[in-house]
Amino acid sequence: MPSIIRNLPLERARTDVPIGGRSVSVLPFQAVVWVSIVSKGPEPFDPRTPSIPAVVDLGFNGTFAIREEQLREWAGLDPRLFYRVRTSRLRGAVADERAANLWLHSNVPNSRSPSGQPPLRMELFKGMFVLRRPEQSDRRDDRPRLPLLGFRALHRADLKVVVDCKNCRLTIRAPRGLWFLG
Numbered sequence: 001m002p003s004i005i006r007n008l009p010l011e012r013a014r015t016d017v018p019i020g021g022r023s024v025s026v027l028p029f030q031a032v033v034w035v036s037i038v039s040k041g042p043e044p045f046d047p048r049t050p051s052i053p054a055v056v057d058l059g060f061n062g063t064f065a066i067r068e069e070q071l072r073e074w075a076g077l078d079p080r081l082f083y084r085v086r087t088s089r090l091r092g093a094v095a096d097e098r099a100a101n102l103w104l105h106s107n108v109p110n111s112r113s114p115s116g117q118p119p120l121r122m123e124l125f126k127g128m129f130v131l132r133r134p135e136q137s138d139r140r141d142d143r144p145r146l147p148l149l150g151f152r153a154l155h156r157a158d159l160k161v162v163v164d165c166k167n168c169r170l171t172i173r174a175p176r177g178l179w180f181l182g
Contacts (some may be wrong), residue, residue, distance in 0.1 A: 005104075007170075009111070009171075011027070011029070012028055030055045033056055033105070037049075056161070060151060062103060067131050070146075084097070085127055089146065110169075121173045122156070124152075125156055154172070159174055
């Protein structure tokens with residue numbers, strides 16, 4: 001199985017990742033990968049498509065979740081561009097499930113930095129969850145701070161995830177024939 005994410009460091013202290021001309025805080029042991037959000041369909045990857053950070057969260061049973069403002073500001077996308085499948089709740093927040101797919105970018109081994117190699121297309125069952133802002137200003141915002149790449153997306157893509165807890169590294173491998181990197 002070729003590796004798309006190779007020895008991604010799980011930092012033991014709080015760190016930052018650059019996005020949109022600023023830095024976003026990443027908590028200790030969070031596995032941050034880079035993804036691009038696209039409409040459903042068979043189109044090839046467009047290298048002009050922005051990539052954004054997402055946390056690989058094996059405890060998140062969904063596909064992909066992102067705050068509405070992150071979709072707009074980081075990815076430059078209006079949620080209305082994506083067909084709304086349904087509206088539900090996720091972590092107490094109202095979430096529109098919108099038809100979308102992802103491209104998962106490979107990393108430079110032992111780094112969070114994208115490698116520049118062609119990404120892996122990930123078909124999201126039904127789509128992504130776009131989390132709306134809380135309606136009441138006095139209500140606590142329980143939405144995830146960073147976008148989440150969940151177990152269902154990894155499962156549907158038939159990926160193998162290896163977490164090396166001793167060395168704080170994460171590797172994600174794609175099945176042969178789906179991705180050409182070795």
